[in-house]
Amino acid sequence: MFWLLAAAVVLWPLLVVAEFKPWQLLDPGSMKPALRFLADFVPPRMDGEFLLLVARETWRTVAMATAGLVLALFIAAPLTLLSVRALSVSGLAGQMAAGPAAIRFMVRGLLVVLRSVPELIWALVFVRVVGLGPAAGVLAIALTYGGMLGKVYGEILESGDPHATVALLRNGAGRVQAFFYGMLPENAAELTSYTVYRWECAIRSSAVLGFVGAGGLGQQMDSSMKMFNGAEVSTMLLVFIALVAATDRISAWLRKALG
């Protein structure tokens, strides 16, 4: 009882600050337009012309996510190779040398900067640089996801069994050789499944990026929302669900192929 009261005392000011007033949801004034918008959702708009448009925009979204992720890979792969401790030649016998340790520290810092700026902010920046359209989305996804992939790849590689990699390094192999002959086969399935999962995230986030003018399904959804066209929104949401389900299947299939 005491704890319940204590929790209430602590939570109440927080709820006030957050302007949490759930009864507003049930207010007839806000209920009616919301219900009308939701009622529009069924049936989804399915005529040929609109479906063609959605298909084209879907393709553009997938292309944007894929291109962004490939660019992110180009950013993440070299940074990962530089930052993984287990690939350190000087760290083989105890302490890592000062120079390599400093490089590692700087690479990790760069990864933090890349991923701490949300892709939405990057997109707003790039919309001003390269103009409205998918190019801004691609660049935004590439930078943020490069930072995330670099960090998580590093963690996957460091938490895997380093025995094979260290043995190769001890026998005189180079860092990149040790990576391809020891570390990659040891961790390939985890890396692949994380990358596919990130691709799924990129597809979802490219929808959000569309709202700031980066093109694709998101931009289409934004304009439908503004016109309170629930039927179009629900069609596009269905397409999103299908896309996410498809990436799930692809991930499972790739894991099986590599497992």
Place this chain on the structure above:
Amino acid sequence: MQLSLDHADVRHPAARPGAAPALRAFDLRVDSGEHIAVIGPSGAGKTTLLHVLACAMKPSAGKFEIDGRDPWQLPRRELQRLRGELFLAPQVPPLPPRQRVVTAVLAGRLPRISLAHSLRSLFYPTGIAQADAALARFDVQDKLFARVDRLSGGERQRVGLARALLARARLLLVDEPLSALDPSRAGQAIASLTAAARESGATLITTLHDVPMALRSFPRILGLRDGALMFDLPAQQVDAERLRALYAQRLDELQGAAPLDEPPAERPAPVVMHCR
């Protein structure tokens, strides 16, 4: 390859500051082309000795020289090149489970080939004949294209030894090559290993739990106990008396099978995936 250890102390990097060193005041001279077996109860420092000789661990005191040079004074690049001329085969064969045997064996020659060549060889192995010959010496050539995780423990160990042959190293340091092999396989593996070392003129140092096998196959025997060298004798002069002294209180190990020094690591916990 000539090796010399002069009053060397070796501590594990992770050891507590007050702990006794793994090797104490260790003196050793090894001439080119010698074949040496290191015996002693577990925890005696046999593996540590191999690690020091392989430049994988740095002595905390004393002198260590390879061909008259201290490897730890060399620039890093030179040291790594020198490591390419040594080969340390750990007790648990360091083979990634999803790799094909041919690739795992050919990984032994990585220090000798360029990066571009090694990447090409990942897709189209460029030394299948060599890998096959090395595997044939240990009678596992039928597994050439099998995946490592489809092999038994003994087959894996023999694949690890085949990799050592591909390295064409001038110094072979082999840790417990027989721990997963049955007696007839063990005899064949040791014969192949010593024959290969003799052909290439390489120095061969192995640790062994199988004392009779060590005495049969190696001309020079080092007895280690508690990080110190108990004896360094030709095999004929190692008698039952010395062995009993070496294995005092651990007589079961004199006959028994080799215990695994480093158990295979457990599968790492899956990485948490971060996403909003």
